[in-house]
Each structure stands twice: as structure tokens, then as C-alpha cells.
Amino acid sequence: MAEQLVTVIVPVYNVEQYLSRCLESVVNQTYRHLEIIVVDDGSTDGSGKLCDQWAERDPRIRVIHKNNGGLSDARNAALDVMTGTLVMMVDSDDWLHTSAIEHLYKLMRTTDADIAVGEWTELNNDPATPARTTTPLTEIGQHSFKVYDRQQTLQDIFYQKSLNHSSCGRLFKASFFDDIRYPVGKLYEDLAIAYPLYGKTSRVVQSTEPLYNYMHRPSSILGTFTRQRTDVLDILDALERQVATQEPQLLPAVDSRRLSAHFNILLLSPQTAEYRDVTDRCWHVIKQLRWRCLTDKNVRMKNKMGILASYMGKHLFTQLFKNKQVN
Numbered sequence: 196m197a198e199q200l201v202t203v204i205v206p207v208y209n210v211e212q213y214l215s216r217c218l219e220s221v222v223n224q225t226y227r228h229l230e231i232i233v234v235d236d237g238s239t240d241g242s243g244k245l246c247d248q249w250a251e252r253d254p255r256i257r258v259i260h261k262n263n264g265g266l267s268d269a270r271n272a273a274l275d276v277m278t279g280t281l282v283m284m285v286d287s288d289d290w291l292h293t294s295a296i297e298h299l300y301k302l303m304r305t306t307d308a309d310i311a312v313g314e315w316t317e318l319n320n321d322p323a324t325p326a327r328t329t330t331p332l333t334e335i336g337q338h339s340f341k342v343y344d345r346q347q348t349l350q351d352i353f354y355q356k357s358l359n360h361s362s363c364g365r366l367f368k369a370s371f372f373d374d375i376r377y378p379v380g381k382l383y384e385d386l387a388i389a390y391p392l393y394g395k396t397s398r399v400v401q402s403t404e405p406l407y408n409y410m411h412r413p414s415s416i417l418g419t420f421t422r423q424r425t426d427v428l429d430i431l432d433a434l435e436r437q438v439a440t441q442e443p444q445l446l447p448a449v450d451s452r453r454l455s456a457h458f459n460i461l462l463l464s465p466q467t468a469e470y471r472d473v474t475d476r477c478w479h480v481i482k483q484l485r486w487r488c489l490t491d492k493n494v495r496m497k498n499k500m501g502i503l504a505s506y507m508g509k510h511l512f513t514q515l516f517k518n519k520q521v522n
């Protein structure tokens with residue numbers, strides 16, 4: 196069987212110091228049959244010029260220059276023109292293990308999966324960290340991966356177990372995006388499409404190998420608190436209403452994820468009059484969900500510890516755990 200074309204989508208915005216490391220990790224993949232779409236989302240530093248320089252070096256790279264519209268809009272621009280039968284998202288300050296795509300591709304072929312997922316390595320904010328991770332990977336065998344069916348996948352994501360909702364560093368059937376686009380102008384865009392996207396799968400395979408290197412930057416969008424961070428609450432409240440009517444057996448898992456989000460935003464939000472509506476909203480949902488989540492054997496221990504602490508009351512709880520995220 197001929198190798199399938201894999202589209203790699205890299206949205207770019209003002210990441211000049213990180214971009215070459217990211218693109219080097221993509222063009223040096225051992226899986227060579229790639230279409231690399233780099234979307235310059237209106238960068239104001241040298242990122243756009245650097246994108247063009249990389250395109251001159253590798254004919255597989257196609258650059259789209261556009262006005263700034265945010266991460267979702269940049270990804271969508273690439274989804275609109277991609278030609279691969281498989282697709283991977285890579286954020287421009289992150290980078291891949293040299294064999295990441297080949298490893299995930301082989302897993303998909305071996306297990307007949309629709310989505311292939313690897314492990315993440317979270318690293319500090321250092322643009323000098325080498326890009327080419329060449330640590331030998333375990334040969335694909337019975338103990339190097341786990342396969343989930345659709346129900347297991349959704350349960351695992353929303354109970355926040357081994358899988359997560361991120362789009363980055365995983366291989367998807369490109370056809371899954373035929374009628375799915377990321378919500379423009381919203382944070383938590385990956386979570387917003389998690390249910391329709393992963394709900395299409397019949398099988399997800401997860402590798403135990405660390406294939407994606409995630410750069411933690413305190414200056415990133417999610418590194419500071421703004422009112423827009425409450426997008427996560429809107430997304431999950433809407434999801435709760437949707438699954439309550441369409442797939443009620445998934446409701447306990449979604450409730451667990453909602454509880455985590457409301458704990459997280461409560462603790463991140465300034466405890467001031469300006470944000471009183473946010474903290475009151477969070478506390479109301481925490482009180483609504485905590486007993487049913489406490490008695491759910493599938494809810495993770497981190498959530499249950501937060502639940503028990505919440506019975507001390509809102510003021511004491513926030514004073515004790517301020518700036519400690521339950522995410």
C-alpha cells in the first residue's frame with residue numbers, strides 16, 4: 196500500500212526565536228511524504244520572512260500569509276486548502292521527535308485506528324533547546340500502545356485520564372475535518388471541537404513513546420488571566436447540555452471535566468469585585484456538581500481532593516489554594 200500524504204499544519208504568530216526549531220523538527224521527519232502548511236497569522240516580528248526562507252529550502256513547505264485572526268483562524272485557513280489524507284497540528288513553539296509521524300503512521304496502520312496519539316514532554320521556555328530528538332523508539336509491539344474504542348476515548352478525555360483533548364502532535368484522518376473547524380475568537384479551541392472530532396472515531400491508538408515536545412511559555416495566551424479564560428466554562432456548559440440529550444451515558448465524565456474547569460477558573464480569577472460574577476458562577480457549579488463527582492468512582496483523585504476541600508467554604512478554599520490550578 197502506498198504511503199499516505201500527511202499534512203502538517205503549523206500556525207505562526209510572533210515566534211521568530213522558536214520557529215526554526217519547530218520547522219527543523221518537521222522537515223527532518225523520517226516519514227518524508229509530507230505537505231507542510233505554515234500559516235503566518237499576521238506576525239509583526241521576523242516570523243513571516245523566516246517562513247518564506249524555510250519554504251525556499253524545502254519544496255514541501257507552503258506558506259500562507261494572512262491578517263491576524265488567532266490560532267483557530269490560522270488552522271482553519273490551512274484546513275481549507277490541505278490535500279493530505281492524514282493531518283497533524285504542530286504549534287510553532289513546539290517540536291516533534293524525529294520519528295514521530297512515522298511511528299504514529301505505523302500504529303494507525305497496525306491497529307486500523309482513525310487517530311494516533313503519542314506522549315508529550317513539557318519543557319521550559321528555552322529557545323536554545325535542541326530540536327532533533329532522536330532517542331530510539333520502542334519497536335511497535337503489544338506493550339508499546341493502547342487502543343480505545345469511541346466510548347472509551349470520550350470517557351478518558353473528559354475524565355482527564357491518559358488521553359487529553361489537544362489537537363497537537365497527533366495524526367487524524369483528514370476527512371474528520373470535512374465539517375469541523377476551530378471556533379474563531381475563542382480560547383480552548385481544542386476542547387471546543389473535542390466531542391464532535393473524537394466522536395467520529397471508531398478506534399484511537401495511544402503510543403507510550405514521548406513524541407511531542409511542548410514548550411511552556413508563561414507569556415502565552417493561557418499564561419495570564421483575562422475574562423476570556425471563561426470561554427472554557429461556556430464550552431463545557433454547552434457540551435453538558437448537548438450530551439444530556441444526545442449521549443447521557445457520557446454526562447458523568449463531562450461533569451467531571453466541568454468541575455475541573457470551574458475549580459481552575461475560580462482559583463485563577465482575581466478575588467475582586469470586578470470578577471465577582473466569575474467566581475460566583477464557578478462556586479455555584481462546584482456546589483452543584485461536587486457530590487455526584489465525589490461519589491463517581493471514575494473521577495480522578497485530584498478532583499476529589501478539591502471537592503473535599505471545597506466543603507470548607509468558598510473564602511477559605513480560595514485562600515488556601517489560590518493560584519494552584521486544578522486543570
